[in-house]
Structures are given as structure tokens and as C-alpha cells.
Amino acid sequence: MKIKGKFSVGTVLVTLVSIFAGLLYLSPFYIIIVNAFKTKKELFQSTLALPASWTFDNFKSAFERLDFFNALTNSLLITIGSVIVIILFASMAAWMLERTKTKISGFIFFLFISSMLIPFQAVMLxxxxxxxxLNLLNIGGLIFMYLGFGTSLSVFLYHGFLKSIPKELDEAAMIDGCSKFQTFWYIIFPLLKPISITVAILNTVWIWNDFLLPSLVINRPGTQTIPLRTFFFFGEYTKQWHLALAGLILAIIPVIIFYFCAQKHIIKSITAGSIK
Structure with missing residues (x-):
């Protein structure tokens, strides 16, 4: 059946369902943003209503109580450091495993894949x-642990992408006198840029938002990340939701900036993956 000879009933239904799904998906963001500008009294009176007056007092208080600059520095240091070492080690490991066709390399790759099935809670204590x-309950130790937990999925992604890169490139580089490291660093690694962007995004979102592992390793004043500091607003007898939501928005801003900076590369990686 056609409506005005242009739209079918199915198209209209799909459009309506898509709009509803989009609104449902955006509803948590609406609740966070709206309630971040309310007073504590207004928040408990109505969660969905708009604030009587838009004020930035919650953001000022959250900024001070979070010790935001210190927490931001810790989060950036841990996230950037962890993502860099994961990309470097996972790409090198995947390259060697994909290019070395032996039973041992196959078994090692199987161990990487199998480790993804082990829940973190089973090994955390x-x-x-x-x-x-080993005296490694510090930021350096935390980065080392993220390397261990993040390498498995990253190796899996790199391993699949490397199959699309001809082995003849490696052989040509070796004939020209390149060592294995030079072959990887100057020939292979630049070709891994699309999948490296994907790996960086997945690990950045995970590490930036992680609460459990940092709470076990660096939950001390001066070394806490933004998620750990945000927990400051939830006490035993009271919960300051208006300040916590303002703190969440402050925590989201760096990730949004990262996304917009990497947006061009994200589109390129998706396009490259679809073509390959």
C-alpha cells in the first residue's frame, strides 16, 4: 500500500520505530543533562522535568570536589599510556603470529582468544x-595490567586485519636489507592505521570508564581517576545525584573531544574495512 504514491506503509512504520528507538537511546543523556542543572530538591521532585532555572553551580562544586585537574591528569596518563602499549605490543604479536605458520604460533593465538573468555572477577584478587x-600497586602497575587484559581482543583484531596485507611486502623489505623490526615499523605498522584507530577507540572507552580495577590498585588520594573521584558523591547516608551527574558530564567531555578529533580516522577505518 502506498501513501500519496510516494511512501509505503512499511517505510512509515520503520521510520516511526527508528525515531522511537532513537529517542529511547537518547533518553539517558537527556536525564543526565537536565538533572545536572537542577538543585537537589528539584531533582527529587521531578526527574524528567526541565530545571526551574539553569545554573552552573553544580558544575563548579563538582569541579572542586572532584579535584578535577588532578583526576583528569591521572585518567589521561593511564588511558593514553595503556592504549599506546596495547597498540604496540598487540600489533607486533599479531604480526608475528600471522606470519609464522607453525603449531606453536597457532597454539599461542588460541591462548590469546581463550583468555577473552576468562572473567576479570575470577582473577582480580x-x-x-x-x-x-611485587610493589606494583601504582599507576605503572595498572598500565601493565591493562596491557594484559586488553591485548587478547587487540591481537584478535590485528590478526584478522593482517591477513589482508600481502606477505610479499615483508619479503621485499627483507630483500632490501630491512631487519624484522624495520620491516614491521616502516612497512607493516603504517598499513595498520585503520585497525589501530579501532583498537584505540575500544580500549580508550573501556579504560577511561573503568572503575573496578583502579579501585583495587590506585584507590589512594592523589592517584585516583575521574570514575574513582565521582564515587565521592555517593556516601553511606546520602547521595548527591545533582553533583554526581554534573561530574559525569565533566568526565564525558574529554571522550567527546577525542571522538571528534578521531572522527575523520574512524570514518576512514570503517570505509577501509568495508572495501577489504
Whole structure:
């Protein structure tokens, strides 16, 4: 059936369902933004209503209580450091595993894939105990742990992408006198840019928002990340939701900036992946 000879009933239904799904998806963002500008009294009176007067007092208080610059510095240091080492180690490991066709390399790759099935909660207490004995319950130790937990998925993604890069490139570089490291760094690694952007985005979102592992490793004044500092607003007898929501918006801003900066590369990586 056609409506005015242009739109079918199915098209209209799909459009309406898509609009509803979009509004449903955006509703949490609406609740966060609207309530971040309310007083505590207004928030408990009505969660969905617009604030009587838009004020930035919550953001000022949250900024001060979060010790935002210090928490932001810790989050940036941990996230950027972890993502860099994951990209470097995972790409090199995947390259060697994909180019070395032996039973040992196949078994090692199988171990990487299998480790993704192990829940973090099953190993967190023994891991923290071991890292404590090694005096690595600090930011450096946390980055090392993120390397361990983030490498498996990253190796899997790199391994699949490397299959589309001809092995003849490696052989040509070797004939020209390149060492294995030079072959990887100057020939292979630049070709991995699309998948490296994907790996960076996945790990950045995960590490930036992670609460559990930092709470076990660096939950001390001066080293806390933004998620750890945000928990400051939830006490035993009271919960300051208006300040917590303002703090959440402050925490989201760096990720949004990162997305807009990497947007061009994200589109390129999706396009390259579709063509390959």
C-alpha cells in the first residue's frame, strides 16, 4: 500500500520505530543533562522535568570536589599510556603470529582468544595479591595490567586485519636489507592505521570508564581517576545525584573531544574495512 504514491506503509512504520528507538537511546543523556542543572530538591521532585532555572553551580562544586585537574591528569596518563602499549605490543604479536605458520604460533593465538573468555572477577584478587608483593600497586602497575587484559581482543583484531596485507611486502623489505623490526615499523605498522584507530577507540572507552580495577590498585588520594573521584558523591547516608551527574558530564567531555578529533580516522577505518 502506498501513501500519496510516494511512501509505503512499511517505510512509515520503520521510520516511526527508528525515531522511537532513537529517542529511547537518547533518553539517558537527556536525564543526565537536565538533572545536572537542577538543585537537589528539584531533582527529587521531578526527574524528567526541565530545571526551574539553569545554573552552573553544580558544575563548579563538582569541579572542586572532584579535584578535577588532578583526576583528569591521572585518567589521561593511564588511558593514553595503556592504549599506546596495547597498540604496540598487540600489533607486533599479531604480526608475528600471522606470519609464522607453525603449531606453536597457532597454539599461542588460541591462548590469546581463550583468555577473552576468562572473567576479570575470577582473577582480580590473586592478581592484586601478586602485584602487591611485587610493589606494583601504582599507576605503572595498572598500565601493565591493562596491557594484559586488553591485548587478547587487540591481537584478535590485528590478526584478522593482517591477513589482508600481502606477505610479499615483508619479503621485499627483507630483500632490501630491512631487519624484522624495520620491516614491521616502516612497512607493516603504517598499513595498520585503520585497525589501530579501532583498537584505540575500544580500549580508550573501556579504560577511561573503568572503575573496578583502579579501585583495587590506585584507590589512594592523589592517584585516583575521574570514575574513582565521582564515587565521592555517593556516601553511606546520602547521595548527591545533582553533583554526581554534573561530574559525569565533566568526565564525558574529554571522550567527546577525542571522538571528534578521531572522527575523520574512524570514518576512514570503517570505509577501509568495508572495501577489504
Amino acid at each position: 590473586p592478581l592484586v595479591r601478586v602485584m602487591g608483593k
